[in-house]
Amino acid sequence: xxxxxxxxxxxxxxxxxxxxxxxxxxxxxxxxxxxxxxxxxxxxxxxxxxxxxxxxxxxxxxxxxxxxxxxxxxxxxxxxxxxxxxxxxxxxxxxxxxxxxxxxxxxxxxxxxxxxxxxxxxxxxxxxxxxxxxxxxxxxxxxxxxxxxxxxxxxxxxxxxxxxxxxxxxxxxxxxxxxxxxxxxxxxxxxxxxxxxxxxxxxxxxxxxxxxxxxxxxxxxxxxxxxxxxxxxxxxxxxxxxxxxxxxxxxxxxxxxxxxxxxxxxxxxxxxxxxxxxxxxxxxxxxxxxxxxxxxxxxxxxxxxxxxxxxxxxxxxxxxxxxxxxxxxxxxxxxxxxxxxxxxxxxxxxxxxxxxxxxxxxxxxxxxxxxxxxxxxxxxxxxxxxxxxxxxxxxxxxxxxxxxx
Numbered sequence: 001x002x003x004x005x006x007x008x009x010x011x012x013x014x015x016x017x018x019x020x021x022x023x024x025x026x027x028x029x030x031x032x033x034x035x036x037x038x039x040x041x042x043x044x045x046x047x048x049x050x051x052x053x054x055x056x057x058x059x060x061x062x063x064x065x066x067x068x069x070x071x072x073x074x075x076x077x078x079x080x081x082x083x084x085x086x087x088x089x090x091x092x093x094x095x096x097x098x099x100x101x102x103x104x105x106x107x108x109x110x111x112x113x114x115x116x117x118x119x120x121x122x123x124x125x126x127x128x129x130x131x132x133x134x135x136x137x138x139x140x141x142x143x144x145x146x147x148x149x150x151x152x153x154x155x156x157x158x159x160x161x162x163x164x165x166x167x168x169x170x171x172x173x174x175x176x177x178x179x180x181x182x183x184x185x186x187x188x189x190x191x192x193x194x195x196x197x198x199x200x201x202x203x204x205x206x207x208x209x210x211x212x213x214x215x216x217x218x219x220x221x222x223x224x225x226x227x228x229x230x231x232x233x234x235x236x237x238x239x240x241x242x243x244x245x246x247x248x249x250x251x252x253x254x255x256x257x258x259x260x261x262x263x264x265x266x267x268x269x270x271x272x273x274x275x276x277x278x279x280x281x282x283x284x285x286x287x288x289x290x291x292x293x294x295x296x297x298x299x300x301x302x303x304x305x306x307x308x309x310x311x312x313x314x315x316x317x318x319x320x321x322x323x324x325x326x327x328x329x330x331x332x333x334x335x336x337x338x339x340x341x342x343x344x345x346x347x348x349x350x351x352x353x354x355x356x357x358x359x360x361x362x363x364x365x366x367x368x369x370x371x372x373x374x375x376x377x378x379x380x381x382x383x384x385x386x387x388x389x390x391x392x393x394x395x396x397x398x399x400x401x402x403x404x405x
Contacts, residue, residue, distance in 0.1 A: 009191035017180035018043035020148040020187050021087075021113050021173065024155035026057040027195040031082035034062045034070035038092035039125050040177040041115035045087075067092040071099035071110070078108040079209040079217055083159060083202045087113035089177060091120050093131045103170045104139025104233055106218055109162035109202070110170040111155070116280070116331075117177040118369045126370015127177040129279065129332040133308075133343050139233045141171040141240055142309040144279040148185040151175055153257055156199055160247045163202045166239040176331075178370060179281040190255060198247075198254045240310050263312035264319060265304040268294060272301030274385045275320070277348060278329040279305045282373060286329075289378040300382055305344070313351040320352060325360040325389035327381050331367045339363060339397035360388040366401040377401050 015023070022044050025033060035045035051057035060077075064070035067088050074084035088096060093114055103110050114132040118124035132142060141162065145151045151173065158171040175181050209217055221229065248262035259265055267283070268290050269275060276286060286302040293300045303319060305312065320326050328349075330342025337346055345363035352359060364381050367373040381401060388394045 009194055010188045012186055012188055014184050015148055015187050016043065016182055016184050017145070017148040017151045017175045018113075018115070018182070019047045020152040021155055021175070022047035022051060023189060024152050025059070025085050026051050027190070027192055028156060028159055028199055029083065030059050030085045032060045032062070032074055032077040032084045034064050034073045034084075034086045036064050036067050036070045036088070036092065038067065038089050039115075040117060040181040041087045041089040041092070041113060043181055044113055044115070067096040068099055071096040071103070071112075074110055075099055075103050075106070075108055078110055079106070079204075081202065081204050081208045081210075083163070085111050085113075087115065089115040090117040090131050094119070094134065097134070100135055100140070100170075101138055102218065105229055107168040107207070107233070107236065108170065109159070109168055111158045111162055111173070112170065113155075113173045113175060115177045115181045116174055124369045125177065126368075127179055127281075127331065128368050128370075129174065129330075129343075132172055132174040133332055135172065136309055136343070139169055139237060140309060141167075141169055141237070141307070142174060143171070143307045144174045144176075144305065145180065146281050146283045146304065148180065148183075148187045149257070151180065152187055152189065153251060153255060156195060157244070157247050157251060157262075159202070160199050161240060161243050164243045165203075165205060167236050167243050168207075169233070169236045169240065174280065176281040179284075194254055198250055237310055244307065244310075261315060263305070263307045263315045265306060266319060267302040267304070269301035269303065269319070269322075271299055272322075273299040273324045274326070274382065274389050275301040275303050275323050276327045276329055276378070276381055276385065277303045277305065277320070277344070278331070279308065279344060280331065282329055282331060282367065285373050285375060285378055289375050289382065292375070293379070293382060298382070298386075308344075308347075311347055311351065316348060316351050317355060320348070320359065321355050321357065323359065323389075325362070325385045325394075326352075327362040327364060327385035327388075329364045329366055329373075329381065333365060333368065341365075341398040345398070360392060360394045362388050362394045362396075363398040364401050365398065371402060374402070
């Protein structure tokens with residue numbers, strides 16, 4: 001499709017990341033949406049209710065009595081063949097944990113949005129990634145977006161990949177609380193015809209729960225079959241990589257967006273000697289810093305991880321092996337982990353373990369609780385990574401950045 005044709009089938013609106021997700025729900029013909037208010041996710045359910053009230057969206061919109069119930073409702077709706085959506089934030093996501101955990105083993109392609117926020121107590125509404133990361137080992141696909149435009153496009157990707165019979169796994173779209181959920185940007189909203197071309201109807205085939213198709217869902221298997229079921233779920237996650245690549249190719253063909261790689265994004269890395277790695281809206285201050293340091297002649301770059309599950313091991317190996325040293329920024333914590341570092345640091349470090357050359361990797365924890373990651377902070381991190389590149393070693397594997405004395 002030519003750029004001119006694409007432009008004629010899109011409109012531009014000034015909307016937030018949450019509003020972009022809500023509009024994606026309408027364009028994707030989601031059948032069942034459940035809601036329970038918790039900041040900063042609740043801006044999605046508010047905008048969905050507005051679309052429904054104005055007759056711009058038709059769906060079963062159910063306000064549940066708890067986060068647990070809202071995910072139980074869409075779990076069962078998905079089993080009978082409905083396209084579903086829900087979401088939460090922080091401890092609300094944790095209150096639903098039983099429903100979140102069993103969804104993977106049931107192979108139900110639930111799509112949810114996590115408006116990333118700090119876990120209570122102490123209470124805070126600011127952004128951290130530990131809420132979404134809590135399901136990383138269970139079979140949930142996870143991605144982090146950095147703009148409202150990417151939130152819209154990734155939502156279409158999420159249903160496309162999750163509902164593919166080779167995968168049939170839930171997917172969480174992580175959007176940094178306040179930084180993205182509440183910030184408005186110009187977004188290109190595609191015509192419904194483009195979405196229909198990209199996103200086929202949800203079809204469970206012989207696995208649909210229906211009186212005319214007597215099957216068992218959630219059987220009690222104990223030790224007899226549990227290991228085989230876990231292995232089947234693992235196969236779905238392994239299949240997800242290829243399905244994501246297919247969907248990304250169609251996204252670029254139909255919408256003209258998505259970048260060169262669905263799993264990671266490089267920013268000014270072609271001749272870089274050192275890079276910082278991060279997720280979500282950390283990209284905003286990092287891009288500014290990279291440009292400023294480039295003006296000073298420093299060969300720096302930024303690599304953003306877009307899909308965290310399935311983890312882009314191959315992509316990071318190919319990309320990060322080009323540099324003299326790497327720094328990883330975590331907007332999360334993993335207390336007691338190797339090097340007392342964050343989740344992303346240890347995942348990246350593990351992914352690079354088999355490379356023939358051992359690259360120095362520095363870890364940083366920054367921006368917890370929604371604290372701003374400022375330009376001086378990112379320059380400080382680049383300086384530490386440069387030191388590791390110059391000496392060939394990392395003196396302090398993990399540093400907390402911007403902590404008051």
